[in-house]
Amino acid sequence: MLSKRHGNILLIGLGGLGSAAAMALSGQGLARLRVADADTVALSNLPRQSLYSLGELGHLKVEAGSRFLTGLDPGLVIEPLPARLETVEAIADAARGMDLIIDATDNFPTRFAANDAALATGIPLVHGAATAWRGQLMTILPGETACLRCLFGGPPETAGGTCLDQGILAPLAAEIGWRMALEAASLVAGREASCQNRLLTVEIQSGRRRWIPLRRREQCPLCSPRPSPPGPPPLPVAPLPHPPEKTPGPTP
Numbered sequence: 001m002l003s004k005r006h007g008n009i010l011l012i013g014l015g016g017l018g019s020a021a022a023m024a025l026s027g028q029g030l031a032r033l034r035v036a037d038a039d040t041v042a043l044s045n046l047p048r049q050s051l052y053s054l055g056e057l058g059h060l061k062v063e064a065g066s067r068f069l070t071g072l073d074p075g076l077v078i079e080p081l082p083a084r085l086e087t088v089e090a091i092a093d094a095a096r097g098m099d100l101i102i103d104a105t106d107n108f109p110t111r112f113a114a115n116d117a118a119l120a121t122g123i124p125l126v127h128g129a130a131t132a133w134r135g136q137l138m139t140i141l142p143g144e145t146a147c148l149r150c151l152f153g154g155p156p157e158t159a160g161g162t163c164l165d166q167g168i169l170a171p172l173a174a175e176i177g178w179r180m181a182l183e184a185a186s187l188v189a190g191r192e193a194s195c196q197n198r199l200l201t202v203e204i205q206s207g208r209r210r211w212i213p214l215r216r217r218e219q220c221p222l223c224s225p226r227p228s229p230p231g232p233p234p235l236p237v238a239p240l241p242h243p244p245e246k247t248p249g250p251t252p
């Protein structure tokens with residue numbers, strides 16, 4: 001634990017990933033956690049969203065979650081933001097004064113908006129996603145490491161392939177959420193994060209973990225020093241953004 005509280009984090013999404021990340025961040029010496037989500041607690045959330053209880057059905061997640069987190073870490077300043085941050089402008093505005101953004105959302109447009117907001121503001125971003133049995137994680141340092149658009153260009157044109165329609169296993173949400181918190185805590189403490197220029201993929205059933213090396217793409221439509229000419233994103237995209245198979249990095 002840090003001896004003095006410091007670090008301000010914007011956490012977007014208090015679902016399965018966000019609940020796990022918020023719990024893991026509490027008690028770690030963080031100064032301020034701004035949590036953004038417009039949803040209310042539903043019965044189906046309870047098995048994997050540990051911030052909420054049966055008595056809080058219908059309550060705003062940011063309010064119920066803030067109560068739980070304050071109980072875990074009374075010294076942590078929680079700022080509930082009952083809003084659905086879906087645009088670059090909204091995310092950049094909510095990230096004002098923050099040192100880091102954690103994207104724990106459940107849809108592709110918002111993930112790319114978070115990526116673009118991070119690049120626009122220069123604030124580091126920890127990206128996590130999970131669907132059914134598979135999840136992924138990467139940390140983006142604007143202007144230094146590969147961004148989401150370096151890998152995938154843009155969000156898929158068709159809907160589907162999200163945890164909204166495929167579900168997500170509770171242990172997978174917990175692992176990705178806790179790993180996101182670890183990434184964030186490392187950066188706030190001034191240490192290197194483990195998923196800078198690396199994409200971690202987690203297959204929860206097989207137990208397989210892969211660290212895939214990344215690097216910034218010269219033709220990235222967003223962060224390239226030499227922007228591509230106007231036109232559609234050059235990369236094909238998959239329902240759940242997974243990059244082409246490459247030589248895996250070391251596994252634990």
Ligand SMILES: [Zn+2]
Pocket residue numbers: 146147148149150151216217220221222223224
């Ligand atoms: Zn990029």
